[in-house]
Amino acid sequence: MRLLFLNASFIGIILLFGWNVTCLAQKNSEAIPVTSGVSLELATYRKSAITNIQYTLQFNIPKEKTEAINAGVSISFKLNSITQDLQLDFKQNSDHIKILVVNDREVKVNLKEEHLLINKQNLKSGSNEINIDFIAGDASLNRNNDYLYALFVPDRARTVFPCFDQPDLKAKFELTLEVPKDWNVLANGDKKEVIQTQDKVIYHFANSDLLPTYLFSFTAGKYTDVKQMIGNRQAEFLYRETDSSKIKRSVDTVFIAHKNAIDFLENWTNIKFPFQKVGFVAIPDFQFGGMEHPGEVQYKASGLFLDEGATKDQFIARSNVISHETAHMWFGDLVTMKWFNDVWMKEVFANFMADKVTEKMMGSETFNLKFLLDHYPAAYGVDRTQGANPIRQQLDNLQDAGSLYGNIIYHKAPIMMRQLELLMGKDNFQKGIREYLKKYAYSNATWNELIAILSKYSQSDLYA
Numbered sequence: 001m002r003l004l005f006l007n008a009s010f011i012g013i014i015l016l017f018g019w020n021v022t023c024l025a026q027k028n029s030e031a032i033p034v035t036s037g038v039s040l041e042l043a044t045y046r047k048s049a050i051t052n053i054q055y056t057l058q059f060n061i062p063k064e065k066t067e068a069i070n071a072g073v074s075i076s077f078k079l080n081s082i083t084q085d086l087q088l089d090f091k092q093n094s095d096h097i098k099i100l101v102v103n104d105r106e107v108k109v110n111l112k113e114e115h116l117l118i119n120k121q122n123l124k125s126g127s128n129e130i131n132i133d134f135i136a137g138d139a140s141l142n143r144n145n146d147y148l149y150a151l152f153v154p155d156r157a158r159t160v161f162p163c164f165d166q167p168d169l170k171a172k173f174e175l176t177l178e179v180p181k182d183w184n185v186l187a188n189g190d191k192k193e194v195i196q197t198q199d200k201v202i203y204h205f206a207n208s209d210l211l212p213t214y215l216f217s218f219t220a221g222k223y224t225d226v227k228q229m230i231g232n233r234q235a236e237f238l239y240r241e242t243d244s245s246k247i248k249r250s251v252d253t254v255f256i257a258h259k260n261a262i263d264f265l266e267n268w269t270n271i272k273f274p275f276q277k278v279g280f281v282a283i284p285d286f287q288f289g290g291m292e293h294p295g296e297v298q299y300k301a302s303g304l305f306l307d308e309g310a311t312k313d314q315f316i317a318r319s320n321v322i323s324h325e326t327a328h329m330w331f332g333d334l335v336t337m338k339w340f341n342d343v344w345m346k347e348v349f350a351n352f353m354a355d356k357v358t359e360k361m362m363g364s365e366t367f368n369l370k371f372l373l374d375h376y377p378a379a380y381g382v383d384r385t386q387g388a389n390p391i392r393q394q395l396d397n398l399q400d401a402g403s404l405y406g407n408i409i410y411h412k413a414p415i416m417m418r419q420l421e422l423l424m425g426k427d428n429f430q431k432g433i434r435e436y437l438k439k440y441a442y443s444n445a446t447w448n449e450l451i452a453i454l455s456k457y458s459q460s461d462l463y464a
Contacts, residue, residue, distance in 0.1 A: 037399030147221020292328030
């Protein structure tokens with residue numbers, strides 16, 4: 001059994017993480033194999049070759065969920081060099097591609113092993129543009145009779161539209177949704193134009209902030225739309241709840257919880273809310289407690305709407321999940337891991353900061369008890385078994401990233417981070433995290449890059 005606790009000298013902290021993944025950039029002359037998923041080899045090459053990505057997307061969403069969603073995407077980007085064919089990720093059959101145009105020239109569709117292959121002869125050094133008319137994949141759009149929601153974590157954007165589906169190729173997304181007349185919508189960007197037709201509404205959204213593909217999202221459907229001010233920002237809340245008692249007891253409280261979390265995190269990080277809008281949606285039977293898309297945070301509806309019989313633990317849980325997802329705006333969204341082997345970094349900070357919000361709102365005694373009960377049993381339950389794994393694990397292909405989630409990430413990692421804060425001292429720890437967030441804002445970072453900054457503020461050897 002591995003020891004869960006760390007001694008005062010922090011001996012062996014790095015051993016908690018498994019072996020470090022390093023990968024040299026591919027030599028330009030070496031062609032990347034075309035294999036299913038998104039391999040680390042492919043991702044490393046594309047990161048070295050592609051910059052300045054802009055997606056312009058349009059989805060025509062019919063009222064009947066059995067009808068296909070016709071869509072289009074324009075992908076503009078810069079290529080540093082052209083030594084091999086370009087692989088665009090798209091996990092659908094070739095009949096989902098209607099038209100493929102590369103740099104104003106229509107070309108033949110070549111879809112192989114979940115990748116749309118673009119012949120290098122059709123590309124050029126510098127600016128390129130690919131335009132595709134396609135039928136969107138359904139599964140990750142979670143279509144129901146009168147609503148849908150896009151959920152792309154960790155590698156499911158490629159099941160819906162052609163893209164570079166890896167976390168370190170951040171891009172901007174300009175979205176247009178055409179939806180049935182009585183539907184409301186929410187996405188990463190602000191609504192900038194609304195056009196009414198006889199039976200449809202067309203929503204044009206502002207260009208998003210820089211995001212990885214797994215954080216691009218939208219929802220559309222028969223929702224109630226409520227807006228309130230959070231400080232000087234207008235926040236928007238979509239929900240489908242119909243119980244008037246739950247609505248009365250919950251809606252205002254949900255806005256207040258978001259405000260409290262934002263205020264705390266702005267103060268603690270010394271960085272203002274880093275995205276253009278605050279928006280969230282309560283989804284019936286959502287797969288998780290929440291998902292941190294900027295401007296369109298998704299929550300399980302039952303976790304937000306509580307009735308008169310709700311327990312203290314349920315109220316605490318609601319506050320905690322809101323604080324968790326709000327913390328992701330800084331930890332995971334503003335600064336994103338380079339590769340999903342470091343997915344624990346965004347989750348540990350979201351849990352860690354949510355616990356700090358709880359501490360401020362409920363006092364240290366309640367916080368210490370909650371931290372003990374929430375994290376230690378769950379972490380021990382896995383860590384004392386033969387199936388225990390390091391916090392940081394090897395990941396060769398993004399299609400396997402879902403296997404990394406679990407109690408080690410969500411419960412052992414916060415214990416480790418709290419020990420690190422105790423070792424460094426709260427003030428020094430905070431200074432280090434603030435520098436880390438500012439240095440890598442709207443970009444990507446690894447554990448090694450974080451620990452290099454924290455080491456500057458520590459009297460102890462964090463590499464020992």
